[in-house]
Amino acid sequence: MKCRDSWVKEHLAGFASGGLKQEAAGRVAAHLGSCSECSLELEILRDLVSLEVPDPGEEFWAELPRRIMAEVKTSRARTINDKAVRPRIVTFSRRWAWGGGVAAACAAALILLFLRPFGGAVDNAGNGSLLPYTSGHGQMVSLGTETELLSEGPMEVALLERALEVDDEIPEKDRIILEEGSVLEGLRIEDLDDETLRILEKILDEMMPNGVERG
Amino acid sequence: MERMRETDREQDLVQKARDGDDGAFEELVRSHQRRLYAFIYRMSGNTEVTAEVTQSAFVKAYSGIGRFRGEASFRTWLYRIAVNTLRNYMRDEARRRHLSIDNDIPSSEEGAFEILASRQQRELLWEAVQDIPARQREALVLRVQEGYQFKEVAEIMECTIGAAKANYHQAVSRLKRILEEESQ
Numbered sequence: 001m002k003c004r005d006s007w008v009k010e011h012l013a014g015f016a017s018g019g020l021k022q023e024a025a026g027r028v029a030a031h032l033g034s035c036s037e038c039s040l041e042l043e044i045l046r047d048l049v050s051l052e053v054p055d056p057g058e059e060f061w062a063e064l065p066r067r068i069m070a071e072v073k074t075s076r077a078r079t080i081n082d083k084a085v086r087p088r089i090v091t092f093s094r095r096w097a098w099g100g101g102v103a104a105a106c107a108a109a110l111i112l113l114f115l116r117p118f119g120g121a122v123d124n125a126g127n128g129s130l131l132p133y134t135s136g137h138g139q140m141v142s143l144g145t146e147t148e149l150l151s152e153g154p155m156e157v158a159l160l161e162r163a164l165e166v167d168d169e170i171p172e173k174d175r176i177i178l179e180e181g182s183v184l185e186g187l188r189i190e191d192l193d194d195e196t197l198r199i200l201e202k203i204l205d206e207m208m209p210n211g212v213e214r215g
Numbered sequence: 216m217e218r219m220r221e222t223d224r225e226q227d228l229v230q231k232a233r234d235g236d237d238g239a240f241e242e243l244v245r246s247h248q249r250r251l252y253a254f255i256y257r258m259s260g261n262t263e264v265t266a267e268v269t270q271s272a273f274v275k276a277y278s279g280i281g282r283f284r285g286e287a288s289f290r291t292w293l294y295r296i297a298v299n300t301l302r303n304y305m306r307d308e309a310r311r312r313h314l315s316i317d318n319d320i321p322s323s324e325e326g327a328f329e330i331l332a333s334r335q336q337r338e339l340l341w342e343a344v345q346d347i348p349a350r351q352r353e354a355l356v357l358r359v360q361e362g363y364q365f366k367e368v369a370e371i372m373e374c375t376i377g378a379a380k381a382n383y384h385q386a387v388s389r390l391k392r393i394l395e396e397e398s399q
Contacts, residue, residue, distance in 0.1 A: 041387060053252070068244055
């Protein structure tokens with residue numbers, strides 16, 4: 001028979017790992033005496049708790065922090081280099097989508113056709129999601145395609161940090177998205193208000209006023 | 216008391232790392248690396264992926280630590296980054312090729328027969344866990360093996376508590392079904 005005691009079901013994991021307080025553990029134990037379904041579930045959960053993870057060895061643990069810090073330093077050096085020369089960043093953003101799906105598709109196709117000869121899509125971190133060109137001063141800048149996530153290159157980090165530092169006009173909703181989203185790779189351009197995108201564009205123009213083509 | 220001192224120490228390290236102290240961040244890495252590695256391995260079942268995602272999650276944490284507001288614990292925040300990093304990795308990887316799961320379970324001190332029997336059982340369990348859809352697996356690992364409350368599971372998975380519970384219960388049901396089928 002199917003057990004419908006949701007309280008016990010929610011606390012079985014805690015019981016399996018020995019993390020329940022005495023009173024709660026007693027209630028679960030009493031239930032288990034008469035419920036074969038939960039007893040089986042507990043057996044599986046206990047097996048899961050005891051599953052061992054392969055240890056990669058002491059050398060790995062000693063090396064990992066060094067590798068991480070080395071990657072951080074490389075990434076920092078790239079940021080400094082990137083700040084010296086403004087990358088030409090643009091994609092066909094939401095404004096194209098507002099014009100309608102067909103218009104967006106045509107615009108995207110045209111942009112890609114015209115810009116492919118200038119080089120591939122490589123971002124500051126070498127991740128390949130930003131396009132190395134600009135649509136010109138004052139035009140909308142965006143940092144990924146309509147559906148792609150904002151990548152976490154040094155340029156984007158610098159831009160977002162600056163935006164959060166200097167601009168109070170960004171709506172609270174978007175501030176949260178920018179703070180949480182970028183680092184968690186959960187930020188999508190289409191989640192942001194038009195006003196926020198305009199602010200980001202302005203800041204990017206201030207950061208790199210020359211619009212020099214990169215690479 | 217000891218736990219409080221640890222929390223204070225960690226907050227101190229986080230603050231120093233936010234102020235640009237690389238040594239403090241490195242210390243945070245050292246204190247969290249084993250647990251984070253185990254967490255990622257339980258979700259990926261693959262040592263190479265685990266090593267890569269662990270490193271990548273820490274690098275992302277470094278670049279984002281200025282935006283860490285301390286509302287959740289550093290560990291919860293780090294796990295959230297790890298979950299997202301792994302999701303993105305798996306999504307990208309799935310486009311390229313089908314991942315094989317390695318089952319290199321470490322040796323134990325048990326006798327030969329027990330080793331064989333428990334190895335088979337554990338391998339079966341690992342495989343069953345890997346057969347569960349990703350979000351259900353995340354909820355299962357966070358709740359059962361990491362011991363998080365559903366509120367924290369939801370925080371890490373960036374979903375509602377109800378969704379975290381639903382994913383967890385679906386994972387347990389599915390695991391039971393897979394293991395029952397295997398044992399028949």
